[in-house]
Amino acid sequence: MIDIDQIKKSQKTSIFGKYIYYFPEIDSTNAYANRLAHEGAPEGTVVITDYQTEGKGRLNRVWESSRESNILMSVVLRPRLDIERVIKITLASSKIIVSSLERFLKKSKIGKIKFTVKWPNDILANGKKIAGILTESSLRERDVVFVVVGIGLNVNQDLSELSGDVSENSTSLFAETNKKFDREMLISEIITEFEKQYFNLERTNYGQVLKEWKNRCDHIGKEMVIETHVATETGKFIDITEKGILLYISEDDQERELVAGTIKSMKVAHGSDG
Amino acid sequence: MEIKEIRQLIKLVESADITEIEIVEEGKKLRISKNSKYSAEAVVMNPAYQPQPPVMAPPSLPVQGLPEPTSADTATVPAETAASEYHEVRSPMVGTFYRAPAPDADPYVDIGQNVTVGQTLCIIEAMKLMNEIESEYAGKIVKILVENAQPVEYNQVLFLIEK
Numbered sequence: 001m002i003d004i005d006q007i008k009k010s011q012k013t014s015i016f017g018k019y020i021y022y023f024p025e026i027d028s029t030n031a032y033a034n035r036l037a038h039e040g041a042p043e044g045t046v047v048i049t050d051y052q053t054e055g056k057g058r059l060n061r062v063w064e065s066s067r068e069s070n071i072l073m074s075v076v077l078r079p080r081l082d083i084e085r086v087i088k089i090t091l092a093s094s095k096i097i098v099s100s101l102e103r104f105l106k107k108s109k110i111g112k113i114k115f116t117v118k119w120p121n122d123i124l125a126n127g128k129k130i131a132g133i134l135t136e137s138s139l140r141e142r143d144v145v146f147v148v149v150g151i152g153l154n155v156n157q158d159l160s161e162l163s164g165d166v167s168e169n170s171t172s173l174f175a176e177t178n179k180k181f182d183r184e185m186l187i188s189e190i191i192t193e194f195e196k197q198y199f200n201l202e203r204t205n206y207g208q209v210l211k212e213w214k215n216r217c218d219h220i221g222k223e224m225v226i227e228t229h230v231a232t233e234t235g236k237f238i239d240i241t242e243k244g245i246l247l248y249i250s251e252d253d254q255e256r257e258l259v260a261g262t263i264k265s266m267k268v269a270h271g272s273d274g
Numbered sequence: 275m276e277i278k279e280i281r282q283l284i285k286l287v288e289s290a291d292i293t294e295i296e297i298v299e300e301g302k303k304l305r306i307s308k309n310s311k312y313s314a315e316a317v318v319m320n321p322a323y324q325p326q327p328p329v330m331a332p333p334s335l336p337v338q339g340l341p342e343p344t345s346a347d348t349a350t351v352p353a354e355t356a357a358s359e360y361h362e363v364r365s366p367m368v369g370t371f372y373r374a375p376a377p378d379a380d381p382y383v384d385i386g387q388n389v390t391v392g393q394t395l396c397i398i399e400a401m402k403l404m405n406e407i408e409s410e411y412a413g414k415i416v417k418i419l420v421e422n423a424q425p426v427e428y429n430q431v432l433f434l435i436e437k
Contacts, residue, residue: 031375034406038392054376083366087401120401139366140392140408229370229425245401259368259400260425 002048003184010188016044016195027054030136030150033074037146045076063152066161071153071183078146080202086144087244088206090121090135091213093149097123097131098216100193104186113176117216119246128171130154156180210240224266361411363433365426369400373422388414395433411435
């Protein structure tokens with residue numbers, strides 16, 4: 001059970017978290033936030049749950065999370081962002097979660113976890129996946145009507161409760177520190193950090209997103225396995241384009257953008273498949 | 275009948291809501307005919323002649339000259355009409371086209387279904403970002419041009435919606 005009053009008391013925001021919808025159980029916070037946004041929910045509306053029955057990873061994957069252990073939340077945004085750059089919201093959200101975690105752990109006097117980001121939507125703690133961002137946008141012609149940023153963050157998750165392949169590549173704050181954390185305080189930190197950084201991004205036209213994201217990324221220059229519609233290939237991750245697209249050198253030595261494909265695995269500093 | 279009178283008759287036929295007038299007077303027949311393409315023309319005929327159909331084309335034009343542009347017109351006009359009968363919904367980005375929010379879910383829309391402005395038609399996934407594409411138009415879906423889970427290019431037509 002998450003205590004919404006406690007979140008509201010500690011968050012330092014003017015718009016974000018003004019409306020928080022909490023459900024002990026729900027199909028998916030992104031799906032609910034999406035419905036709210038279609039009905040006109042204002043920017044900064046937050047949906048939180050303790051358990052998702054249809055938690056979404058990507059289209060065909062589930063997001064595994066034990067009951068009342070983690071943070072599963074979605075935030076409604078209405079950015080003034082060009083449609084071609086809407087991916088920057090995902091990259092920026094990863095950075096916001098990393099900042100929130102670091103501030104939170106500093107307050108909790110824990111500072112030994114190394115957080116990195118993996119393109120395009122994962123956050124790693126000591127090389128293993130601790131959080132995922134699932135961004136959904138609604139577009140009409142060339143206009144972004146709204147964006148829902150879904151955050152799944154493993155807090156007090158016992159890894160033994162996850163299925164084999166997921167637990168192998170995942171971690172949680174509990175797994176990394178052997179301590180249980182106050183989820184309300186962390187949610188409040190995320191909402192506060194989100195408002196602060198988001199308004200800054202809107203004001204600066206997302207100018208610093210790529211630089212800041214790349215500073216947190218440790219697999220640029222590394223080999224990776226890429227899955228596209230037609231094939232699986234290996235390539236070397238060389239950069240992120242101005243639009244936020246991953247740029248790689250393919251097997252036949254061509255520079256390519258990874259648009260309609262995914263990174264299946266990569267060699268990161270800690271040897272994880274992520 | 276004097277020329278002056280014939281001119282007056284021509285003016286009358288031009289301004290009146292009739293296409294043809296025929297006057298028989300003193301063994302002579304005068305027929306003034308107008309059609310939709312050309313202004314009224316007078317054909318003065320000897321009564322001994324069998325009536326001839328009015329000349330349709332200006333004599334300077336070769337007879338074969340007319341049908342060609344006409345057939346070209348009929349070929350292009352319906353094509354333009356067909357295109358403008360439908361609204362085209364195009365992909366705003368490069369990505370993967372999905373007709374449903376999840377693999378086991380019902381598609382957002384089907385052929386024959388009426389949609390409203392703002393209704394979600396599909397998802398284009400690009401870089402793990404799920405983009406719902408809302409309809410800019412109200413009308414009936416008459417064609418879905420992309421298969422589920424297929425890559426789409428920028429500006430590729432996804433749906434045709436009847437106006």
